[in-house]
Structures are given as structure tokens and as C-alpha cells.
Amino acid sequence: MGVYRIEGESGEWEMVVGLEIHAQVVSKAKLFSSAPTEFGAKANTQVALVDAAMPGMLPVINGECVRQAVRTGLALAAEINLHSVFDRKNYFYPDLPPGYQISQYSQPIVGEGKIEINLENGETREIGITRLHLEMDAGKSIHDMRPDATFVDLNRAGVALMEIVSEPDIRSPGEAGAYIRKIRSILRYIGSCDGNMEQGSLRCDANVSVRRPGEEFGTRCEIKNLNSVRFVMKALEYEAIRQVEILEVGGKIDQETRLFDSGKGETRSMRSKEEAHDYRYFPDPDLLPVDLEADWVEELKRELPELPDAKKERFIDVYGLSVEEAGVLVAEKEIAEYFEAVADGRDGKLAANWVTGELFGALNATGLDITASPVSALSLGGLVDRVADKTLSRRIAKEVFEIMFDTGGEADSIIKDRGLKQVTDTGAIEAVVEQVISDNPGKVAEYKGGKDKLMGWFVGQVMKASQGKANPQIANEILSQKLNV
Ligand code: ADP
Ligand code: MG
Numbered sequence: 001m002g003v004y005r006i007e008g009e010s011g012e013w014e015m016v017v018g019l020e021i022h023a024q025v026v027s028k029a030k031l032f033s034s035a036p037t038e039f040g041a042k043a044n045t046q047v048a049l050v051d052a053a054m055p056g057m058l059p060v061i062n063g064e065c066v067r068q069a070v071r072t073g074l075a076l077a078a079e080i081n082l083h084s085v086f087d088r089k090n091y092f093y094p095d096l097p098p099g100y101q102i103s104q105y106s107q108p109i110v111g112e113g114k115i116e117i118n119l120e121n122g123e124t125r126e127i128g129i130t131r132l133h134l135e136m137d138a139g140k141s142i143h144d145m146r147p148d149a150t151f152v153d154l155n156r157a158g159v160a161l162m163e164i165v166s167e168p169d170i171r172s173p174g175e176a177g178a179y180i181r182k183i184r185s186i187l188r189y190i191g192s193c194d195g196n197m198e199q200g201s202l203r204c205d206a207n208v209s210v211r212r213p214g215e216e217f218g219t220r221c222e223i224k225n226l227n228s229v230r231f232v233m234k235a236l237e238y239e240a241i242r243q244v245e246i247l248e249v250g251g252k253i254d255q256e257t258r259l260f261d262s263g264k265g266e267t268r269s270m271r272s273k274e275e276a277h278d279y280r281y282f283p284d285p286d287l288l289p290v291d292l293e294a295d296w297v298e299e300l301k302r303e304l305p306e307l308p309d310a311k312k313e314r315f316i317d318v319y320g321l322s323v324e325e326a327g328v329l330v331a332e333k334e335i336a337e338y339f340e341a342v343a344d345g346r347d348g349k350l351a352a353n354w355v356t357g358e359l360f361g362a363l364n365a366t367g368l369d370i371t372a373s374p375v376s377a378l379s380l381g382g383l384v385d386r387v388a389d390k391t392l393s394r395r396i397a398k399e400v401f402e403i404m405f406d407t408g409g410e411a412d413s414i415i416k417d418r419g420l421k422q423v424t425d426t427g428a429i430e431a432v433v434e435q436v437i438s439d440n441p442g443k444v445a446e447y448k449g450g451k452d453k454l455m456g457w458f459v460g461q462v463m464k465a466s467q468g469k470a471n472p473q474i475a476n477e478i479l480s481q482k483l484n485v
Contacts, residue, residue: 003020003170003171004171004173004174004175005213006210006240006241006244008244008245008247008248009248009438010248011212011248012212012213013210013211013212013213013244014171014207014211014212014213014241015171015172015173015208015209015210015236015240016168016170016171016208016210016211016217016220017168017170017171017175017206017207017208017236018130018165018167018168018169018170018178018207018220019165019166019170019176019179019180019204019205019206019207019232020161020163020164020165020166020204020205020206021163021164021166021180021202021204022137022161022162022191022202022203022204022205023072023161023162023163023164023183023187023193023195023201024037024137024159024160024161024193024194024200024202025065025068025069025134025159025160025161025162025193026068026191026192026193026194026203027062027064027065027068027160028052028064029062029064030048030062030136030139030158030159030160031059031061031062031065031102031134031135031136031158031159031160031161031288032050032051032059032060032061032062032102032136032158032287033048033049033050033051033059033060033062033158034048034062035047035048035051035158037159037160038221039196039201040199041155043142043151043153043155044154044155045155046155047154047155047157048158050158050392051097051154051157051158052097052157053097053098053099056152057287059102059284059286059287059311061086061287061290061292062160065328066109066134066164066292067300068132068160068302069109069110069162069192069458070109070110070292070297070300071190071192071300071304072110072132072162072164072186072187072192072193073109073110073113073132074189074300074301075186075187075189075190075304075307076110076113076114076115076129076132076164076183076186077115078110078111078112078113078114078129078132079110079112079113080109080110080111080113080132080292080297081107081108081109081110081111082291082293082294083107083289083290083291083292084104084107084108084109084289084290085104085105085106085107085132085283085289085290086102086103086104086134086151086283086284086287086289086290087102087103087104087105087106087281087282087283087284088100088101088102088103088280088281088282088283089101089102089103089135089266089279089281090279090280090281091274091278091279092403093138093141094141094150094152095138095139095140095141095152095153095154095157096138096139096157097139097154097157101135101136101138101332102135102136102284103133103134103135103136103163104133104135104285105133105276105281106136106270106281108131108132108133108134109132109133109134109290109291110131110132111131112128112129112131113128113129113132114126114127114128114129114131114180114299115127115129115174115182115183115186116182116309117178117179117182118178118182118327119174119175119178120174120178122323122324124140125169126169126226127166127167127169127170127175127179128166128167128169129164129165129166129167130165130166130167131164131165132162132163132164132165133162133208134160134161134162135160135161135397136157136158136159136160136164137156137157137158137159137160137161138156138157139152139153139154139155139156139157140152140153140155140156141351146410148207160254162192162193164183166179168207168209168220168471169280171235173232173233173236173237174233175373176206176232176233176236177229177230177232177233180202180204180229180232181229181331182308184197184202185200185330185331185332185333186307186308186310188332188333189305189306189308190304190305190307193221197227197228197229198227198228200227200229203225203226203227204224204225204226204227204232205223205224205225205226205237206222206223206226206232206236206239207220207221207222208220208221208223208239208240208243209221209243209253210235210240210243210244210247212304216451217365218243218247218253218345219252219253219254219255220253220255221239221243221253221254221255221256221257221258221267221273222256222257222258222273222376223235223236223239223257223258223259223267224257224258224259224260224270226258226260230454231262233262234260234262234265235267238260238265238266238267239258239267242267248462253271253274254272255269255272256269256273257269257270257271257272257273257274258270258274271483280397306441308330308331311336312326312327312329312330313326313328315329315336315339315348318348319343319347319348319349319351319352320348320349321349321352325352325356327354329355329356332370334369334370334371334447335355335370338355338370338373338377339351339352339355339377341377341381342355342377342380342381342419343353343380344381344429346381346384346385346388347388350384350388351380351381351384354380354383354384354387354401355380358398358401359373359375359380359401360400362375362402362405374405374406375401375404375408375410376403379404379410379411380401380404382410382411382412382432383397383400383401383404383411385411386400386411386412386415389470390422391415391421391422392411392415392420392421392426393422393468393469393470393471393472394423395463395468396420396422396469398470399420400414400415400420403418420469421469421482422469422470422471423466423469423470423471424471424474426474426478428470429462429466429470429471429474429475429478432462432465432470432475433462433464433475433478433479433482434482436458436461436462436465437458437467437482437483440458440461443457443458444483445485447484448483455476455479455480455483458474458479458483459475459476459479462475463475
């Protein structure tokens, strides 16, 4: 595969990346309170007393968040720790009322796992997961409402996050993008996070260092709070080059926390990296350790839905799809479901063609999501049937599809109303062929004189004369018979 290298004056460098993904848990209530978590509510309307750290308030663990974290761990092929502990991570910030974040440090709920990422060239690579822990989110400081004041919205304070930490196994911006997309896809398949990066349900911190290929890891910088795959990739590209330029002139990388300015496409220093001891971690005395029953974990494992990799294998086996087609169709759960409904009882290859071709094209052009598609899976299946039984030529079928997409109509009624049925009656096509031949004696002579390429032109004339309804294969056959005498 194309190895990603950064060219320096004195030779090549390699990028080393580990990602920390913060994924908001799908749950009606927060991690330690019963306050709601819905996005977009009026500021400070979703705050329980404990979220605002009122004196004497105590956190109570939300079992649903624990369940979601365990399911996620299982989906990442990770070790589930039956015993885990919540710690206080102490720091002071206006949007963190208690002065500490409840998180997990030395004993997280999920340990080591791994995922396979799918690269653009069709290859796959395995990336290690170091751990997954549960923690609460902070509130939000709002700096742009008044020039002389900062406001705080605590709606997000206490919302459950899963922090998923990767091993430093990622070697290029492309791999980082593929990793985030795969994690997002898995979380959405099992419904533990909605994966909405625009709303901040999935955010990423990227740790980057550079080294000479094969040598020891270098000093890393951490780029905070990236909220799109594209920004992660751009930030990595910029940051690796920045580090190479420093090292090339004999400089040293300071381990620090940086911010990505998406407008300028640059990273800049935010603060020097804090160490674990700066946070004075200690077990939260208000919470008991979490002890899980092995049987319960087993049950959650059995109940997991089919995951993207397994689905992809099945699509290849059952429907005869190529690796690429299957990869595209399993990336989003909704797309996979739509495709299977179209393919059900039909030619899977043909169904895949229509979904990834016409349907995706039309959805892209209109900016619609597959769940809002004006053509339902059932309706597209109806159209595929008419292609399979040769009622429609490919060209007319595309027209019918466009009408379906615009009007929401069904293939059969559109074919009937507009008289679009393909003509497969040989007698009818023969009559058209004869007409075309007698109208074009010059072309016939040219063809007979050896200009074979004219066959395409003749077929075109027959299609035109039949308003596109003649079956092109039959037209071709009859033309060959008549012209090659
Ligand atoms: P911290 O607790 O200080 O954030 P961790 O050991 O948990 O440090 O690592 C955080 C992330 O940094 C992980 O994703 C890890 O893979 C990554 N990482 C560690 N060392 C390096 C390195 N030298 N270069 C790039 N990434 C690294
Ligand atoms: Mg960290």
C-alpha cells in the first residue's frame, strides 16, 4: 500500500497518531442524574441539582449508561472489566461546577480491544483500542453573547460520555479518518451513540508525533476538540509538518495541548500538557465501584446486532457483491437496511447497482438522507423487477426512476400511464429496422463497405424511431441479420 511519508530536507518522516474519541451515550438521562439529555433545549433547563453541584447532592449511577458502555466494549472486541471504579479528575473551570469531573482512571469499565479499518485502496488494517471509560461531560461557556461577560449553560453538564482511546497505531490522516468513520459506524449500528459530529455527540482529540520510520516514538502534541473527520485529517497533516520542520533544524517538540483553527487550517498552542498528577485523581467517595455479573455481560453480547464487518462478509457471500460495493452498503445501518429490502427476493447485484448508482446519485444531488428518500425500498424493488423481467430497457428505467424520485410514484403505474413498456416483440422491431435501412441507403453502403462502427449508429436510429422503447439487444440482432447479407 502507499505508505504515508513526510518529506524533510534530510529524509523521510513518519506520522504516529493515537485518537481519543468522546462519544455521547444514547440515554434519556444523564450519567449521575435524571435530568434529560435532548439536544437543542433552552439553556439551563436540563439541570438537576447534582449537575449544578449544589451542596449535599449525591450522584446516582444511571444503569443504562453502564449497559451502553459494556455493549460498546463488546462491539469493539474489547475486554469487559467486571470491576471498575469512578474517580474524580480535579480541575477548575467555570463550566464545571463541582471543580472535578467524575471519570474513570486506573480501572476503566472496558479494557483492550481492536477494530479493523477500511482504507481507500480497499486494504484493511487493525487498530488497537487501549480502553473505554465512562465520564461526565462539562457544561458550556458562551463567550459571544456579551462583550463583557461569559455565560454558562449547564444542559450538557453531567451527560454521559464514553472516552474511547486508541493505541498509537494510526500512521496517516487517511487512516485516522477511516478509524473515526469505523468507530462511528459501529456505535450507530448498536445505538450507543448517535454519532452526530455537528451537534458534538462525537468529538475527537488527536495525539500526533513524528519519527524516522521504524525508530522510537517521538514527543507528541494533543490537538483538542476536533468535530469533523475532515478537520481531524487537516489538523494531523498540518501538525506533522510543523513538527518535522522543528526537528529538521535540530529543535525539540514541546509536549503540549494545541487547538485547530479550522479557518486558517493551522494548529496553535493552548497550554503545556498537564500530567496525570496535575489532576489529583482519587476514587470518588460518593460512588461505589461498579461490579458487573458475567452472565449479564454474556447476555448483552448475544443480543448485539450484526456489526458492519460481519454484514459486509454476508453481503459478499449472499448477494455476490464486490468488496467495494459491500463496503459502501454497510457503512451506515440505514443504507444496509434499505439495500436488503430492495435485494430481498431479487438479484442482489442488480439491486446494489440501483442503490449505489441512481439512488445515491439522486440523494446526493438533492442533499437528502436515505431515510428521507422519496423512493422507498419497496418502490425501488418494484422498478428493479421491471428491469429484471426486461419490461424496461436500462435507459427507460432511469427515466422511470427520475419520475419516481420526483413524484413518489410507483414504477408500474408510471410505465402504464406513460406507455413506457419496452418493445420486445421482434415483428414490431423488425418493421422499424426495415424502415431505418430503407431511409438510409448511403449509410448501408458505407457499412457494407467495411465501416463496422456504423452498427452503433443504426441501433441508435432504431432506438430513436421507437422512442427508446425497442429492446436494444433485439434491435442489434435484427440489424446484424439484415445488414450482413
Ligand atoms: P494521556 O493520559 O496523557 O492522555 P495516554 O497514554 O492516555 O496519555 O495517551 C493518550 C493518547 O495518545 C492515546 O491515544 C495514545 O495512543 C496516544 N499516544 C501515546 N503516545 C504517543 C506518541 N508518542 N505519539 C502519538 N500518539 C501517542
Ligand atoms: Mg488522555
